Amino acid sequence: MHRQTDGLRRATIGLLGFATYLNVTVVDLTTDTKEHLMSLDLVRGRQPDHPVAEQFLSRWSPRSFSDRTLAEGDVLTVLEAARWAPSASNHQPARFVWALRGDAGFQAIHDALAPFNRDWAGRAAALVVVASKDFAMGKDGTEAANRWATFDAGAAWMSMALQAQSMGLVAHAMGGFDVAATAAAVALPEGHSLHAVVALGYQGAAEQLPEGLRAREVASQRRSLTETAVRGRF
Ligand SMILES: Cc1cc2nc3c(=O)[nH]c(=O)nc-3n(C[C@H](O)[C@H](O)[C@H](O)COP(=O)(O)O)c2cc1C
Numbered sequence: 001m002h003r004q005t006d007g008l009r010r011a012t013i014g015l016l017g018f019a020t021y022l023n024v025t026v027v028d029l030t031t032d033t034k035e036h037l038m039s040l041d042l043v044r045g046r047q048p049d050h051p052v053a054e055q056f057l058s059r060w061s062p063r064s065f066s067d068r069t070l071a072e073g074d075v076l077t078v079l080e081a082a083r084w085a086p087s088a089s090n091h092q093p094a095r096f097v098w099a100l101r102g103d104a105g106f107q108a109i110h111d112a113l114a115p116f117n118r119d120w121a122g123r124a125a126a127l128v129v130v131a132s133k134d135f136a137m138g139k140d141g142t143e144a145a146n147r148w149a150t151f152d153a154g155a156a157w158m159s160m161a162l163q164a165q166s167m168g169l170v171a172h173a174m175g176g177f178d179v180a181a182t183a184a185a186v187a188l189p190e191g192h193s194l195h196a197v198v199a200l201g202y203q204g205a206a207e208q209l210p211e212g213l214r215a216r217e218v219a220s221q222r223r224s225l226t227e228t229a230v231r232g233r234f
Contacts, residue, residue, distance in 0.1 A: 043219040050225065059165045060219040061172040063120040066204035070100060070125040074167065078200065079128070081163030082156040088148035091136040094156035097129040097186040101201075108185035109197060114176030117197075119210050121174065125201030129182060130157055130173075134191050153195050164200060172199045 046057045075098050087093060099105030101124065109127045110118060121127065132153040136146035157173060164171040173196045182194055206217040 046219055046221065055162055055165060059161055060170075062170050062203050062206075062217060063172060063199075063213055064204040064206050064209050064217055065120075065123040065125065065170075065199065065201040067123075068125065068202040069102075070169075070201060072100070074169070075100070075126050075128070075200065077167065078160050078163050078169070078171070081159040085152070085156040085159040087152035087155070088146065089136065091133075091146055091149075091152070093132040093134075093136060093146055093149035094153040095131040095133060095192060097131070098126055100126050105185070109182065112178045112181035112185050113174065113197060114178070117174045117176045120213060121172070121197075121199040123201070123204065123208075124172075124199035126199075128160070128198040128200060129186050129194065130196045130198060131186075131188060131192050131194050134193055149193070150195065157196060157198065160198065160200075168202070169200060170203045173197075174199065 043058045043060055048057060079096055079098070082094060082096065083092075085094065097105070097109075099109060101122075106127055109129060110122050113121055130153055132146075132149040134145060134149055135143040136149070138144045161171040161173075175196055177194075177197050179194055182188075182197065188194060206214050209217060
């Protein structure tokens, strides 16, 4: 039953999002749907240099979260997407420690965030620490430094972000955290590195953000592709 309602909600959000792109006025939306449409509205200013799938333009990193909670299954679905991310030699070095708002673990991860992030990320429904294992077993049976672990953890984070988006959620990565305090909070094992803490949840109204952050609650732009990608040589 819950699944059906959720499916219907997601289908509605999809249709309404499409309607927004067409500039159609839609009335009587739930608050969550309105926030989502506001979000789509904010990303409408993003113009790609070349045609890309809509999901790459409409994903962004809001800081405003609604009170709506997440179920364990929602977080596991987001992490399942990360599980299927590609990795060098399929070593799958990415590791995740997650907690729902209200868990003692959530508080511990939150307390280790940089003050700037602590100001908004406490409203997220879940916090996910993204780490990776630094060493992997080579073909000769000995463990060696896995120099692609960071790259692979980045791919896993992006899978999380896109899966979250497909569920009507938002995901905001943070590099601003105290490494030692976060390592202690999640009992990071030896031979592992921390990369980011991801705030996950339903988007909320920008008005509830601390004043300094409200004006920054818009989707960012990108430099042109020609400044980033060249054919042949740098
Ligand atoms: C590894 C990483 C670290 C980040 N650290 C922070 C952070 O500490 N605080 C924050 O508010 N945003 C943080 N961000 C969000 C970026 O500022 C954001 O992704 C970037 O400006 C592009 O905007 P968009 O994600 O909305 O497209 C981080 C993003 C990444 C990928």
